[in-house]
Amino acid sequence: MPELPEVETIARGVDARVRGDQIVEAWFSSHPQPFKTPPDLQAKGLEGRVILNVHRTGKHIVCELGSPSEDKNTDPSAQWIVHLGMTGRLLVTTPAGPVANHTHARLRLASGREIRFVDPRRFGRLELIDLKRTAGFRGAGKEPLTIGADEFAALFRSRKLAIKAALLNQTLLTGVGNIYADESLFRAGIRPRRRAGRLTRAELERLRLALQNVLQRAIRLGGSSVSDYVDADGVRGFFQLEHCVYLRTGEPCRTCMTPICRILLAGRGTHYCPKCQV
């Protein structure tokens, strides 16, 4: 479900509620798909650990975990990595609350709260990284919010694929998904099928600024709730109210009234204004 703004919103919300808390008990469902690390190893590694902080890298939620036995030591000794896939949710609840269908993980905390991972389509992934054995989590691509003009332009140089497909490639940029690819291309006035390597330097700079503006605005509004996205408290976002093209097929363009087109590109529904985007 979630792209950079939604994941950022969730990570902030979870961090505010569980930072400093201790994991007392971990429970996992019996479906194998969501577990990049086997559930028994995850449970063993999680139980007893202290949550130092929770933050976002690309579309991944990173929980930095410390070992209480080495008290005074605030260096993380493990990371719990949560990827939400298309329909994943990470919620902070009370243990007594009703357990939603498709709940795959429950972490009971010393404070009495509980972290729950719910994911109907099971495209999400949970992973535990032991920092004593392995390096910490790193996204492959660049962070779109902080990338500079030269670095951004270099990503697309001499690439033949469509600019939208390039925006979705997480080894180039990390965190951009279908909504914000379409919305940033609209705001930059660029057609999604244009070959990435053929964009002018000026177009690429318009795209970079449009992407950063859209992502920052969406974070401010708590993300886009298209069908069922909610943050750590179960609250919906509001950026969907400012979508110009995404899921607006046939509706009038907000600037020129031309009906919005939908095509298939890189296997994804792709929305654009045939008049505003060249």
Added chain:
DNA sequence: CATTTCACCTGGTGGC
């Protein structure tokens, strides 16, 4: 190597 296609899943919606 770069690029494209497809499988992986459940659930909601709209047509008939």
Added chain:
DNA sequence: TGCCACCAGGTGAAAT
């Protein structure tokens, strides 16, 4: 009401 086709925030493996 039921049945069916189609669509949905992602990604990694296989094919081209």
